[in-house]
Amino acid sequence: MRLEGNERLCKLDTEILAGLYEYRALTTEQIGRMYGMSMPYTYKKLHVLRKRKLLHSEPISGYLTSQRSQGKYHRISETGITCLRKQGMFVERQAYQLKIDKYHLPFVLMTNDLLVDLEPYGWTLSDSRDTKARFNLNRSDNIQGMLLHRHTLDEYGIYILSANTSPKNLQKTIREVGDYDQINDFLIFTKGKESFESIAKGLLNEDGRSVVGKRRRIKIFPHSFGRSYLQHYDNEDKILGFVVSEMGVAFKEKLTGSSIRHDGLDTVVWHEGEEKYFVNLLDTDLKKIFNLLRYRKEKYAEDGRKLLVLSQIAFHKELLEEIRHIDYLETGPNQVMSYLNNLK
Incomplete structure (x- = not known):
């Protein structure tokens, strides 16, 4: 009424x-x-x-x-x-x-942008105070809160990095992601190319990649794109549907159980006459990159399937430059979001 x-x-x-x-x-x-x-x-x-x-x-x-x-x-x-x-x-x-003091205000407002954009799509936000109390974290820690998806029950620790994040704060964020025992999944939102690339490289290089290796997911998003992308986050089937519909890829099979021979490589597609492992990197998930880097030349020679990566930025090629048996499907955020929005 x-x-x-x-x-x-x-x-x-x-x-x-x-x-x-x-x-x-x-x-x-x-x-x-x-x-x-x-x-x-x-x-x-x-x-x-x-x-x-x-x-x-x-x-x-x-x-x-x-x-x-x-x-x-x-x-x-x-x-x-x-x-x-x-x-x-x-x-x-x-x-x-x-x-809120002047220094923390921009981070609180950017966190609340997530709330406004994502709450209608099944996400629930807990702010930094509640998160620190829940996990008994230091009050001075950088973590901005937790995002929970009500349908999948996936829950992520949130960080937001401004365009002028200092090296000290960058390192503090890397240390927290590595130290927290209670949180295994993270979403990092960045303002500006420099903070995006710095946190990705910093986390991948930290302690011989062990920080990324022990986590389940560490997704890094430009702040605006991340808010749009996560509105469609039930699973990755929609992204697979995008590459099948728009990019000349045919789905072959989803591997399960003992048929998965390499961590993180469970989706097999046909592309340009070959079977390949498909990986979506639109979310710049560092755990996916960690797994791709472990699929080295000798594993490829034994398996025979190349990697096929969906990417929207050249930076992914830089992170994966040591892997030669890899092809890229290059797209843009507007093309992806247009397809996903039409599914609503």
Whole structure:
């Protein structure tokens, strides 16, 4: 039943304040998208809430590095928390405890971008505070939270690297990914080519590749592409469907159990008259790259199947340059996303 007038506004007020309490900081655009409001109505609604002293609005810095003016972000006030308590919501933190310092603000906003884009597609976000409390991690650790897919129950530790991530913070992230005993899967979102390539090389080269070797999945995404790609993440069958439909590949078989002779190589396809092992690297999963690098010349000579890798960036060839028995299917993010969106 559709609510109208003051009743709808009251309900929406409470939802917005509850969102600000839970996620600490949200941009104007994030609030509009999260609650299905047009931008003019979002501005009007936030103005009313601000006038009632239910929230604070402050200018953003460091979030959109390509833009000088980055708009405002919003956080709940003590009056807003009191309002939630009167509405019957259990709240235990005060407004000052939810305030975010200037350094961490861009990372919180980028993490909340994941929430806004992925929650409708089955993902649930736990923020850094809850994640550190759950796994008894240091409060100063870089981990931004956990993403859980409600249908597959796959759960990932999240890191977000800005375009100007320092070597010190890069190394700290690598150390955390290697040290955590309780988390086996990671999603790393990057802003900028340099941070993308630096974290990939750093993790692959760390301790003789042992960090990547002991993890199940370490996927690295450009921030924007990752948010789009993960909307389709039930399994990799859709990506296989893409290469069969669009790139001249024929599916042969999915290996299981003892028929899998090499870790990570379980999908066999026909391509250019040959059987090959197909691997999707659109997600730049370092564990897949680790397994590809282990399929060395002597294993290829014994097996006879080449590798066929789906890639969207030349950087993958650099990471795999020592492997000669490999062919590439090159695509672009727009082509892939267009195909996946048409499946919805």
